[in-house]
Amino acid sequence: MDFSEESVRRGLRDLADGDAGPAPVGKVVARGRRIRHVRRSLAAGAATLVVTAGAVVLGVRWTDPAPSPLAPPPPGPTAPSYPYDGKYPPQPPSGDHDPLDTGPRAPVENTRYRYDLSAVCDLRYAVFGGRLWERADGGSSVAVRWAGDRLRGYMSWTDGRSSRSEPDTAVFETDPPAALPALRFRPLAGPAPECLGQEPARRHGDAPAGTLGPERPEPGVRYPYDMTKECEMRYAVFAGRLWRAESDGSPQTIIDWVNDLPLPAFMTLTSERTAVLEWPAGVFETPRTSTYRPVETRGDDCA
CATH class of the missing domain: 1.10.287 (Helix Hairpins)
Known part of the structure; x- marks a missing residue:
């Protein structure tokens, strides 16, 4: 009821x-x-x-619940945590849909800049420093497969007046270096090729690449490395660690002090506790090397 x-x-x-x-x-x-x-x-x-x-x-x-508009975004991939506090931090590479990295319109000699070599001309030509360049070997000696519309790396140049024997030279180094050997370019002698008109848009930037190599380098691999001139090159950041030059008589005795831009060099991990820096000395001298050992902090010798 x-x-x-x-x-x-x-x-x-x-x-x-x-x-x-x-x-x-x-x-x-x-x-x-x-x-x-x-x-x-x-x-x-x-x-x-x-x-x-x-x-x-x-x-x-x-199903996953819809995220609240006030909730923080999910964590993404973290960037390498280099203990770096230099003046010129490493520059990240371009993304897949970004304009091509081109470096500055007026680059400084012997300074690495982030550079994307376009794939539309089969890696034969480059646009760098407000000039057109062509492969010094004609572009026939390298066959490489790549994904996307660019080959990421670094570009630097040497003024022919400095060497007194070689013409102006631009050098492209890949990132990572195992992709293919360094490519040398010379100023383009003829007219601009039509394929350059099909390149994606390019962007310019004055910041040096400041590359420090990977956080987990493979032993024995020679990586492009931009050595800071701070602390007279006594300290280096490599493989996510801080290193100190083994000898105090070291690299600081012969350095290009014309500017404070990082020095283009190469770093190789030869053992767990040994890294070797290969850096250019004078114009007519062979590259020199300096051995570095890992340390926890910078000492009093780095003001």
Whole structure:
């Protein structure tokens, strides 16, 4: 029996006893209606809770909940945590859909810059320093497969007036170096090839590449490395660690102090606790080497 009907009957019994008139009858009926409404509301609420609970369970099992607009974004890949505090931090490579890295319009001699060699001309031509360049070997000696529209690396140049024997030379080094040998370019002698007009857009930047090599280098691999001139080259950051030159008589004795830009060099991990820096000395001298050992912090010799 419905609870509301029982309430009505109780009210009628009260009328039969003479304790209430017509007004109490209306109150009793209204009370019954209110109770019936509450019961229906509770039943509907219970059904809603069941459906909601089911939705929550299904969401956990089969779908990821939609992120809140106030929630922080999920963590992405972390960049290598080099303990580097130099003046010229390493520059990241371009993304797949970014303009091609081109370096500055007026590059400084013997300074590495991030550079993307376009694939549309089969790696034969380069646009660098406001000039057009062509491969010194004609472009026929290297066959390489790559993904995308560019080959990422570094470009630097040497003024022919400095060597007194060689013409202006631009050198492209790949990142990583194992992709192919360094490519040498000379100023373009003829007209600009039509394929250069099909290159993606390019962007210029004055910041040196500041490359430090990978965080986990392979032993025995010679990596392009831009040596900072701070602390007179006593300290280096490589393989995610800090290193100090083994000898205090070291590289600082012969350095190009014309500017404070990093010096293009090469670093090789020869053992777990030994790294060898190969750096250019004078124009007519062979490259020199200096051995570095890992240390925890910089000493008093680095102001």
